Amino acid sequence: MTTLPLRLALVVSLGLAAGCGSTEPRLSLTKYDQVQSEIERVSKELDASQAAKLKTAAEVLAMHAMMSATSEDAQALASVDALNGKTPSEVIAAYEKLGPEVQLKIGQQIATARAESPLKEANDYRQKAIWLHGQMIQQAEKYEDRRKSIYLKEACIEVEKAYTEKQRTDGDLAAAKWLNQEYEQGPEYLINTYPGASRLNE
DSSP states (O other): OHHHHEEEEEEEOOOOOOOOOOOOOOOOOOOOGGGGHHHHHHHTTTOOHHHHHHHHHHHHHHHHHHHEEEEHHHHHHHHHHHHTTTTTTHHHHHHHOOOOHHHHHHHHHHHHHHHHHHHHHHHHHHHHHHHHHHHHHHHHHSSSSHHHHHHHHHHHHHHHHHHHHHHHHOOHHHHHHHHHHHTTTOHHHHHHOOOHHHHHEE
């Protein structure tokens, strides 16, 4: 059976949006990866207040259904069954039937998972960037031209300095994504983009 963190990750990935309008369309989905687009589609036809209620209700109902499932395969399907064919009003009504205690408990779990998710994602990008950095250093050692080896090593130092600054200004996740992208450009890109002390002093 899937662990609670994986269940939380499934619900957190919904990323539901609010919209406008006054019709009562029905959600239509057959698999879990349609949930986000369906909620977004329906939300566009609601006023802001109703869309916000739908967002909360759908998240909690999906989580509650997955937690009630008895097998790993049943969990994603359970979230679909909890929402498919329902109007926003029906989703909200089903959410209200859960009662305040269940609503609060599941809502807190979702909020915690949502807060932790960017930190985990940032760490994943950072770990990959560390591996790529190692690849750059290995490449530097292979250059017959000693100057080029020094240039690449110094470029890596400059990239890491820029990453530290981006952490301060843009946050961990954005900075880690950026760092990963820079290293993925390869050694020639780094050498040409980040002149180190040796070239600056030439």
